[in-house]
Every structure is written in structure tokens, then in C-alpha cells.
Amino acid sequence: MHLIIDGYSDKQEILGDEDFLRKWLESYPARIGMTRISAPYVVRYMGPPLHDCGISGFVFIAESHIGIHTFVERNYVNIDVFSCRDFDAEKAIEDFRGGFHLVKLRTCLIDREWPEVEAVRPNPQGFVYHE
Numbered sequence: 438m439h440l441i442i443d444g445y446s447d448k449q450e451i452l453g454d455e456d457f458l459r460k461w462l463e464s465y466p467a468r469i470g471m472t473r474i475s476a477p478y479v480v481r482y483m484g485p486p487l488h489d490c491g492i493s494g495f496v497f498i499a500e501s502h503i504g505i506h507t508f509v510e511r512n513y514v515n516i517d518v519f520s521c522r523d524f525d526a527e528k529a530i531e532d533f534r535g536g537f538h539l540v541k542l543r544t545c546l547i548d549r550e551w552p553e554v555e556a557v558r559p560n561p562q563g564f565v566y567h568e
Contacts, residue, residue: 439549440526442516442533444542451537452507452514455479455492461536462496462503468532469524472499514539521549 462477475497
């Protein structure tokens with residue numbers, strides 16, 4: 438499964454807080470039944486243009502990874518939860534909505550399992566298959 442969340446927060450200070458993001462990435466995998474296998478890696482970007490400045494955080498989990506990218510000046514965040522094992526996507530959406538104070542968001546859930554050849558059509562997720 439690959440859960441993608443794009444959202445706007447009403448708490449700009451959270452989006453610029455490296456400690457908040459690091460703690461979130463340390464604790465969150467266990468909240469959805471995943472196994473963290475690395476320390477979180479968090480980096481601040483402070484280059485031009487100003488509206489692109491923010492922080493990015495990434496943590497490896499045994500099931501794949503979680504990545505978060507904030508754009509502080511825009512109150513905007515991109516979140517990816519990528520796992521080879523199913524998890525409760527609705528719970529994850531609500532967790533991120535509350536934790537990051539998201540007041541507007543859009544989500545996309547992609548089933549990453551490779552379909553059988555017969556199931557390739559129709560293609561509701563918009564993947565392009567190459568053989």
C-alpha cells in the first residue's frame with residue numbers, strides 16, 4: 438500500500454519544527470503496526486525561493502518507509518506511507534490530520550500489489566504497464 442497525503446496546516450510552527458518531525462517519525466510506525474528499522478533522518482532546506490523552504494524527514498520501516506516534506510511558508514505538507522503490508526489507511530489519515538493540524542487535505546491510496554495479467558484491465562489507478 439502507498440498512502441499519499443497532501444495537506445494544508447493551520448499550525449505553521451509544527452511544519453518548521455525538526456524535533457516534532459523527528460519524534461513523529463520515531464513513534465509513528467508502531468502506531469500503525471510497522472517496525473522502525475532506522476533512526477529518522479530529518480533535514481532543513483533553507484534555499485531560494487523562500488516559499489520552498491521547509492524540512493524533510495524519512496524513516497525506514499521493515500515494511501518500506503515513511504517520508505514527510507513540509508513547505509513552511511505555504512503551510513503545506515506532503516506525506517508518504519509506503520508499506521508492503523496492509524495498514525489501516527483511514528486511521529493513518531486521521532492521525533496525520535490531527536497530528537499536523539491539517540485543515541485541508543487530499544489523499545490517494547495505491548495498492549502496490551502486482552495484479553494478475555487478466556486483471557490489468559480496467560486500470561482504475563492509472564498505472565501504465567510496460568512489458
